[in-house]
Amino acid sequence: MTENIERHRYDVVVIGAGGAGLRAAIEARLAGKRTAIISKSLFGKAHTVMAEGGAAAAMGNVNPNDNWMVHFRDTMRGGKFLNNYRMAELHAKEAPDRIWELETYGALFDRTKDGKISQRNFGGHEYPRLAHVGDRTGLELIRTLQQKIVSLQQEDRAESGSYEARLRVFAECTITELLVDGGKIAGAFGYHRESGKLVLFETPAVILATGGVGKSYKVTSNSWEYTGDGHALALRAGASLINMEFLQFHPTGMVWPPSVRGILVTESVRGDGGVLKNTEGKRFMFDYVPDVFRTQYAETEDEADRWYTDPDNNKRPPELLPRDEVARAINAEVKAGRGTESGGVFLDIASRRPAEFILKRLPSMYHQFKELADVDITTQPMEIGPTCHYVMGGVEVDADSAATTRVSGLFAAGEVSGGMHGSNRLGGNSLSDLLVFGKRAGEYAAGYVDGLGASRPKVSKANVDAAAETVLGPLERTGGENPYELWHELQTVMQDLVGIIRRKHELEESLKRLADLRERIANVGATGGRLYNPGWHLALDLRNMLIVSECTARAALQREESRGGHTREDFPAMNPTWRKINLVCALEGDDVKLAAQPVPSMPPRLLALFDRSEMAKYLTVEELAELDSVVAGNNVVAERAVN
Amino acid sequence: MGALRRFKVWRGDKAGGQLEDFKVEVNEGEVVLDILHRLQATQTPDLAVRWNCKAGKCGSCSMEVNGMPRLGCMTRMSTFAEDETVTVTPLRTFPVIRDLVTDVSFNYEKARDMPAFAPPSGVAPGEYRMQQVDVERSQEFRKCIECFLCQTTCHVVRDHDENKKAFAGPRYFIRAAELDMHPLDAKTDRKDFAHEQQGLGYCNITKCCTEVCPEHIKITDNAIIPMKERVVDNRYDPLVWLGRKIFRRDQLPAQAPAPHPVVAPRQPPPPRVGTHHIPLGVIWHKPQPDGLEAEVGPDGKMPLTEVTFDRAGAASPFGDNVTFPLPPDSLNYQHPKSDD
Numbered sequence: 013m014t015e016n017i018e019r020h021r022y023d024v025v026v027i028g029a030g031g032a033g034l035r036a037a038i039e040a041r042l043a044g045k046r047t048a049i050i051s052k053s054l055f056g057k058a059h060t061v062m063a064e065g066g067a068a069a070a071m072g073n074v075n076p077n078d079n080w081m082v083h084f085r086d087t088m089r090g091g092k093f094l095n096n097y098r099m100a101e102l103h104a105k106e107a108p109d110r111i112w113e114l115e116t117y118g119a120l121f122d123r124t125k126d127g128k129i130s131q132r133n134f135g136g137h138e139y140p141r142l143a144h145v146g147d148r149t150g151l152e153l154i155r156t157l158q159q160k161i162v163s164l165q166q167e168d169r170a171e172s173g174s175y176e177a178r179l180r181v182f183a184e185c186t187i188t189e190l191l192v193d194g195g196k197i198a199g200a201f202g203y204h205r206e207s208g209k210l211v212l213f214e215t216p217a218v219i220l221a222t223g224g225v226g227k228s229y230k231v232t233s234n235s236w237e238y239t240g241d242g243h244a245l246a247l248r249a250g251a252s253l254i255n256m257e258f259l260q261f262h263p264t265g266m267v268w269p270p271s272v273r274g275i276l277v278t279e280s281v282r283g284d285g286g287v288l289k290n291t292e293g294k295r296f297m298f299d300y301v302p303d304v305f306r307t308q309y310a311e312t313e314d315e316a317d318r319w320y321t322d323p324d325n326n327k328r329p330p331e332l333l334p335r336d337e338v339a340r341a342i343n344a345e346v347k348a349g350r351g352t353e354s355g356g357v358f359l360d361i362a363s364r365r366p367a368e369f370i371l372k373r374l375p376s377m378y379h380q381f382k383e384l385a386d387v388d389i390t391t392q393p394m395e396i397g398p399t400c401h402y403v404m405g406g407v408e409v410d411a412d413s414a415a416t417t418r419v420s421g422l423f424a425a426g427e428v429s430g431g432m433h434g435s436n437r438l439g440g441n442s443l444s445d446l447l448v449f450g451k452r453a454g455e456y457a458a459g460y461v462d463g464l465g466a467s468r469p470k471v472s473k474a475n476v477d478a479a480a481e482t483v484l485g486p487l488e489r490t491g492g493e494n495p496y497e498l499w500h501e502l503q504t505v506m507q508d509l510v511g512i513i514r515r516k517h518e519l520e521e522s523l524k525r526l527a528d529l530r531e532r533i534a535n536v537g538a539t540g541g542r543l544y545n546p547g548w549h550l551a552l553d554l555r556n557m558l559i560v561s562e563c564t565a566r567a568a569l570q571r572e573e574s575r576g577g578h579t580r581e582d583f584p585a586m587n588p589t590w591r592k593i594n595l596v597c598a599l600e601g602d603d604v605k606l607a608a609q610p611v612p613s614m615p616p617r618l619l620a621l622f623d624r625s626e627m628a629k630y631l632t633v634e635e636l637a638e639l640d641s642v643v644a645g646n647n648v649v650a651e652r653a654v655n
Numbered sequence: 656m657g658a659l660r661r662f663k664v665w666r667g668d669k670a671g672g673q674l675e676d677f678k679v680e681v682n683e684g685e686v687v688l689d690i691l692h693r694l695q696a697t698q699t700p701d702l703a704v705r706w707n708c709k710a711g712k713c714g715s716c717s718m719e720v721n722g723m724p725r726l727g728c729m730t731r732m733s734t735f736a737e738d739e740t741v742t743v744t745p746l747r748t749f750p751v752i753r754d755l756v757t758d759v760s761f762n763y764e765k766a767r768d769m770p771a772f773a774p775p776s777g778v779a780p781g782e783y784r785m786q787q788v789d790v791e792r793s794q795e796f797r798k799c800i801e802c803f804l805c806q807t808t809c810h811v812v813r814d815h816d817e818n819k820k821a822f823a824g825p826r827y828f829i830r831a832a833e834l835d836m837h838p839l840d841a842k843t844d845r846k847d848f849a850h851e852q853q854g855l856g857y858c859n860i861t862k863c864c865t866e867v868c869p870e871h872i873k874i875t876d877n878a879i880i881p882m883k884e885r886v887v888d889n890r891y892d893p894l895v896w897l898g899r900k901i902f903r904r905d906q907l908p909a910q911a912p913a914p915h916p917v918v919a920p921r922q923p924p925p926p927r928v929g930t931h932h933i934p935l936g937v938i939w940h941k942p943q944p945d946g947l948e949a950e951v952g953p954d955g956k957m958p959l960t961e962v963t964f965d966r967a968g969a970a971s972p973f974g975d976n977v978t979f980p981l982p983p984d985s986l987n988y989q990h991p992k993s994d995d
C-alpha cells in the first residue's frame with residue numbers, strides 16, 4: 013500500500029445516520045465520549061426520512077386505556093411470539109419517554125384537542141398509538157435528531173471553540189470492514205464516496221445502525237443504501253445474525269407505472285378509512301381473517317365501518333390485520349385472477365372519505381400519486397401490491413445493552429438488529445425501536461469504553477492492508493464483470509426464488525444460483541476513477557448483498573413452517589415446535605453456517621398478560637402444561653400471600 | 656421496449672467538463688432519474704448522481720433539467736415532447752464534485768450557524784401542550800426535505816459566491832421562521848438573528864425560491880415576508896422601505912386600515928410609540944414589464960439591488976421572457992469555476 017490513509021481516533025463510532033444511529037450518537041456524546049457518525053448518504057437523507065405513518069408509543073393520549081402492557085401484547089402477537097420478549101418489553105415501556113424527549117429537541121407532532129401528541133390507528137395496534145406528523149413522520153424524526161446533533165455541536169463550540177470537538181458527521185463515507193483485535197473491536201475501515209480516498213477510524217466501540225437489506229429485491233420500498241452492509245460487517249467481524257428468513261413484504265406498494273413499482277403507500281391510508289377491493293369490486297379482506305385473530309376483527313362491513321368512529325364497541329376492519337396477512341391475501345387474490353393487469357388490487361379511499369379529509373390526512377400520498385402516476389386519490393382508487401419493505405432478522409444482540417453476543421465493543425440498533433420484532437414487525441414499531449435501542453446502544457457503548465480504561469485494542473497493519481486491497485480490487489481488475497448486471501441477477505434470484513411465497517425446490521435452486529454469483533461477484537470490475545463513482549460503489553456493495561441473501565435463503569430453506577414474514581407453500585401452517593427456535597447464521601471461513609437456538613422464554617409476569625386460550629394457539633402441548641403449572645403455582649403463592 | 660430519446664448530460668469534475676450526448680430508451684411512466692439510472696446500467700457505469708428514496712421524500716436528487724432546478728425523481732419524462740432533447744446539469748450554485756454531484760456543504764454550514772431550538776424551562780418532557788393551529792405554521796416549514804433547490808435558485812448567491820458568507824438562503828429563513836413561530840421556543844430574537852446574521856435584507860422577494868420548492872412551501876409569503884414585516888418595526892430594510900415608497904397611502908386598497916405615516920429610511924431607528932405594521936393588502940411586486948431578457952451589467956452579472964433596476968424584485972435569473980422547458984439548443988451551460 014503506497015497510499016497514505018486518512019486516520020481518525022474516536023471513542024465511539026456510529027455507522028449509520030438514520031434514527032437509530034443519530035439517537036445512539038446523541039447518547040454517546042451526552043456520556044462525554046468523542047463520537048463519529050458515518051453515513052453513506054448526505055446528513056439527513058438516511059432511510060428513516062421515508063417513514064410515513066408514525067412512531068408507536070403507548071402514551072394513551074387518544075385512548076387512555078392504552079399502556080405498555082397492551083403495546084407489548086400487540087408486538088408479541090404481531091411477531092407471532094417469536095420476538096425476544098425482553099426487547100419487546102423494554103421497547104413498549106420506554107417508547108413514550110423517547111417520543112416525549114423529541115419534543116424537547118424541537119419536534120412538532122400533530123396534536124389532540126387538548127394539546128397533547130395525537131396518535132393514529134395502525135395495523136395490529138389495539139389502540140390509536142402512532143405519534144405522527146401528517147404522513148411524513150420519519151422526516152420529522154430525522155430532522156429533529158439532526159438538529160439536536162447540531163445543537164450539541166453548538167454547545168461544544170461554545171465550550172471549546174470547535175463544532176467538531178466531540179461530535180463529527182462523516183457524510184458520504186462508506187465503511188467496508190470492521191477491524192477486530194482478539195475478539196474486540198479495534199476500528200472501522202472505509203472510503204469517502206466523494207473523493208474515493210480511504211479512511212481508517214480507530215475506535216474501541218462501533219455501533220451498527222445501517223438499516224436493512226431490501227435492495228437485494230427487485231420490487232422494494234427501500235433505497236440504494238439498503239444493501240445489508242451492517243449485517244455483512246457484523247458477520248465478517250465474527251458476530252451472528254438471527255431470524256434472517258423473516259422479511260416483511262408491505263402489502264401496499266405502488267404497482268404502476270413500472271418505474272415506481274415498489275414505492276410505499278402508507279398504511280395510514282387504511283388506518284384512515286381506505287379499503288382493499290379486487291377487480292370484481294369485492295372488499296375481500298373479510299375472507300382472509302386467520303383464526304388467531306378472529307375475535308378481534310369485524311365480520312361485516314357495517315361493523316368495520318362503525319369502528320372508525322366507535323372503536324370501543326366495534327371490532328376493527330380486517331384491512332388493519334398485520335402486514336403479513338394482508339400481503340398474503342393480496343397475493344392470493346391476484347393469483348386467483350382477481351387482480352389488475354399490472355398484478356395489483358385496488359386501495360380505495362376516494363369513495364369513502366371527502367376530498368378535504370384525504371388532503372389533510374394524507375398530503376404526501378396525494379402528492380406522490382399525482383406526480384408519479386397521475387392519479388388523483390381523492391377521486392380514483394390506487395393500484396397497489398406487495399413490496400419488500402423491512403427485514404426482521406438482523407444482528408444478534410443482548411436485549412438490554414444492544415451489544416452483540418460474540419464480539420466485544422460491537423453494538424447494533426435499529427433495523428440492522430434482530431429479535432425485537434420476531435417474525436413480523438408492526439407498523440410504527442420501527443421508529444420507536446430506533447429511539448429506544450439507539451439510546452441504549454449509545455449508553456452501553458459509552459459504558460463499555462469506560463470499562464476498557466487505557467488498554468484499547470489495536471488495529472493491525474495487515475488487516476488494514478487487506479481491507480484496502482478489497483476496496484480497490486474492482487478498480488484495478490481488468491475485464492471484471494459489470495456490477496449492474498450482477499446486481500440485476502441477484503435481484504432476480506431473490507425476487508423469484510426467495511420472495512413472499514417460498515418453496516423447497518426454489519430455495520435449493522436459489523442457493524445454487526447464489527453460489528454461482530458469489531464467484532462472479534468476487535471478480536466484479538468497475539470502470540472510471542475514484543471520484544464519486546457509483547459503479548465502483550455498487551461493486552463493493554454486492555458482496556454484502558450476496559452474503560446476506562445467502563443467510564436469508566438458507567434460513568428460509570431450514571424453517572419448515574409459515575410464520576409472519578416467512579411463508580412456505582409446502583408448510584402453510586404455523587408449527588408450535590418451530591416457535592421455540594431462532595435460526596442463527598454465522599461465518600465459518602467464508603461459508604454461512606446455520607444453527608438452531610432456543611427462543612428466550614417469557615417469564616410468568618409477562619405470560620400472565622395473555623389469555624390461556626390465546627397462548628394455546630402458539631405453544632406446544634408441553635409448553636402449555638408448563639404454563640398451567642406455573643399459573644397454578646402462582647395462584648398458590650398468591651393465596652399464601654393473602655392468607 | 657420504449658422509444659429512444661436524446662439526452663445531454665453534463666459530465667466532468669472541478670477541473671472542467673462538457674455536455675455529453677446520449678441516446679437512451681424511455682418507457683411509459685418514467686422519470687428523469689430512471690433514465691440516468693439506465694445510462695449507468697447500460698452506457699456510463701460511473702455517471703455520478705445522488706439519489707435515495709426515488710419518491711420525492713429525501714431531497715437528494717436535485718439537478719437542473721433544461722435549466723430548471725428540479726428533483727430528478729419527480730420530473731416525469733411525459734412532461735417533455737417526444738423529440739425534445741432533455742438536458743441535465745448539476746446545481747449551478749454549488750461547486751461540482753463530479754458529473755451531477757455538487758458540494759452542498761455550504762448548506763450544512765449555514766444550518767450549523769443557526770441557534771437550535773431552545774426548550775422552555777420548567778416544562779418537563781411529556782408536559783408540552785400545543786394546539787394544532789399553533790403548530791401548523793411551523794409544520795409547514797418542517798416539511799422541507801433539504802433538497803436545496805431554493806438555495807441554488809436564489810439569485811443572491813446563484814452567480815454570486817461573494818454573497819455566500821453573509822447570506823444563509825431561503826432554506827434557513829424558513830428555519831428561522833419555523834423557530835420564531837414555534838409555540839414553545841424560548842428564544843425571542845429569531846428575527847434579529849435572521850436580519851443580522853443570516854442576511855435577510857439581501858432578499859428582495861423575487862419568489863423564485865417558492866416557485867421551485869418541491870414541497871410547495873410558501874417560502875416568501877409565509878416565512879420571509881412575516882420575518883421582514885416585524886423586522887421593519889425597528890430596523891431599516893431597503894425592500895420594505897421601497898415598498899412603502901411605492902405604495903403611497905392613496906394607492907392602498909380603500910378598505911385597508913389607515914396606515915401610519917410613511918417613515919423615511921433611518922438608521923438607527925428613532926424611538927417610536929406604538930407598533931408599526933405593514934398594512935394588509937400590499938402587493939409586493941410592481942407590475943411586471945413584458946418579457947425581458949435578464950438585465951446584466953458590464954460584468955455580465957445581474958444587478959443586485961432593485962434601486963438601480965426597473966423592477967421591485969430582481970429579474971428571474973433565467974430572464975423574464977424565458978419559458979420552460981428551454982429549447983436545448985439555446986442552452987449554453989457553463990459551470991462556475993471554483994475560483995469564480
Ligand SMILES: Cc1cc2nc3c(=O)[nH]c(=O)nc-3n(C[C@H](O)[C@H](O)[C@H](O)COP(=O)(O)OP(=O)(O)OC[C@H]3O[C@@H](n4cnc5c(N)ncnc54)[C@H](O)[C@@H]3O)c2cc1C
Pocket residue numbers: 027028029030031032033050051052053058059060061062063064065066067068149150185186187188221222223224233234237241242276401402425426427428439440441442443444446
Ligand atoms: C417507505 C418506508 C416507510 C416506512 N414507514 C415506517 C413507519 O411509518 N413507521 C415505522 O416505524 N417504520 C417505518 N419504516 C421502517 C423504518 O423507516 C426503518 O426501518 C428505519 O428508518 C430504519 O432506521 P435505521 O436507523 O435502522 O436505519 P436508516 O435510517 O436506514 O439509516 C441507515 C444509515 O446507515 C448508513 N449506512 C448503511 N451502510 C453503511 C456503510 N456501509 N457505511 C456507512 N454508513 C452506512 C446509511 O447511509 C444510513 O445513514 C418505513 C420504511 C420505508 C422504506
Ligand code: SF4
Pocket residue numbers: 808809810811824825857858859860861862863864865875879
Ligand atoms: S425571494 Fe428571491 S431573493 Fe428572496 S430568498 Fe427567495 S429567491 Fe432569494
Ligand code: SF4
Pocket residue numbers: 714798799800801802803804805806825826829864867868869870871872874
Ligand atoms: S424549502 Fe423547499 S426548495 Fe428549499 S430546501 Fe426545503 S424543500 Fe427544498
Ligand code: FES
Pocket residue numbers: 705706707708709710711712713714715716717726727728729
Ligand atoms: S431521490 Fe429522494 S427526492 Fe429524489
